[in-house]
Amino acid sequence: MTQTLIVKNARLLDPLLPELQDRHDLLIEGNLIREVSDKPLAVRDAQVIDAGGRTVMPGLIDLHVHVVATELNLTRLASMPQVLVTLRSLPILRGMLRRGFTTVRDAGGASFAFKQAVESGLAQGPRLFVSGRALSQTGGHGDGRGRSDYILPDNLCPNCARVGSLARVADGVEAVRKAAREELQMGADQIKIMASGGVASPTDPVDALGYSEDEIRAIVAEAAARNTYVLAHAYTPAAIARAVRLGVRTIEHGNLVDAQTAALMAKCDAYAVPTLVTYDALANEGASLGLPPDSVAKVAGVRGAGLRSLELFKAAGVKMGFGTDLLGESHRLQSDEFRLRAQVLSPAEVIASATVIGAEVLGMEGKLGRLVPGALADLLLVDGDPLRSVDCLLGQGERIPLVMKGGVVEFSAL
Structure with a gap:
């Protein structure tokens, strides 16, 4: 049976936009993102992950x-x-x-x-x-x-x-x-x-x-x-x-x-x-x-x-x-590569290099690099706003309390 998840109450990071988007929910079925909405989503028997206002961003x-x-x-x-x-x-x-x-x-x-x-x-x-x-x-x-x-x-x-x-x-x-x-x-x-x-x-x-x-x-x-x-x-x-x-x-x-x-x-x-x-x-x-x-x-x-x-x-x-x-x-x-690049590039440019541009190189546009319907459910919950400072991505994931790959929660410290 296909697992259904809802990630709710998150600020959405889209690498193609300059700022976070307030309060979004994501519906995940199996290994794919089915819906991304700025309105609350509810699906019967879905497992709910409350982001608590954290940033949700592509893996x-x-x-x-x-x-x-x-x-x-x-x-x-x-x-x-x-x-x-x-x-x-x-x-x-x-x-x-x-x-x-x-x-x-x-x-x-x-x-x-x-x-x-x-x-x-x-x-x-x-x-x-x-x-x-x-x-x-x-x-x-x-x-x-x-x-x-x-x-x-x-x-x-x-x-x-x-x-x-x-x-x-x-x-x-x-x-x-x-x-x-x-x-x-x-x-x-x-x-x-x-x-x-x-x-x-x-x-x-x-x-x-x-x-x-x-x-x-x-x-x-x-x-x-x-x-x-x-x-x-x-x-x-x-x-x-x-x-x-x-x-x-x-x-x-x-x-x-x-x-x-x-x-x-x-x-x-x-x-x-x-x-x-x-x-x-x-x-x-x-x-x-x-x-x-x-x-x-x-x-x-x-x-x-x-x-x-x-x-x-x-x-x-x-x-x-x-x-x-x-x-x-x-x-x-x-993750120190983020810190070094941020000396020359904006945080948004650095984030794009590790998301949408990476997806282009791999021939995976629409599947990786953005949280959009039809994409693989690879996502992170992050304490902080990476578009303002990449510091929240440094270290060993201390400020990344949840890592999901293909709809599977690989790590969670929520």
Whole structure:
């Protein structure tokens, strides 16, 4: 029998409106919102949740997480026992949901099995959109092998995939085409590529370019053939511009973008997914938590440019999704991304990045990001007004007394 719920006496946050709407009721049947009304609703035998004048808002969307990144040293993570990595990821998933993130896009590492575990109720966590393993060239951001006088195979067991591996190495047009097809066959919702160097990888400078243009074209074509898209790790203007010209849909990080490249992104309808909080975390506690010294040294080069990139994206009209990219013990800092962005953007703009823009990126407009009839019943009750200050969304959900995902109350402190 379909469960019916009424959330009554709430102030409604619609990310498309500048202010909260006074006193609304929401009717929820099963996993969907059936009615949103500024008049009292009454349905026989419905369970009633009294919001008590609190804010009701859509569940949050984080477009860049790594749920299997249970520690900062990614090279060591890839060789950890598979069961250990899996079990250590469960509190990470639960913590995200408790902080109000009812949907996340995993940007490398989580497989379809994690999605199955959450959907079946075996694990408690957000709705997952998984990328499988990210694709990297030899010596790229996804190649965790250190320098030596010989190169070990990327995977000593070519038919195996380590749970702790966030990426896989593939070189050449035919190899990357096959790798993309394999990740899609194994259940990836979208494909992640490394289009520039990075911080957490040992042998690639941040300003290095990733795949060749022909390789990127092949990967984009394979994603399009399955009606999905490619997201690209990229920092520099050259890497970003090349990726979006070749059809990449979202640029992850993008710290070193310039005005000309931001304008190109807007022209190509590409999205940016900045991840400012991870650089704060890596700078403040990376070394103590096992981040290799070479990676610690790279952090400074991109950290300072993060806030400036928000200004450039905004000025060019680039839509920005919400992302965090945290690793290991730093996952607890997920909501600090709101605080950092609020130094440049208005609270409404920050909230939009984690709701309606996230829904656009995922192809879930009308289903996620707003509380409207026909949408999935993902909602939060919040003590405070996030459109005036994002502070009520910080921490570990202390000011979010209720989290509902798909019509199921996951957490309640009412």
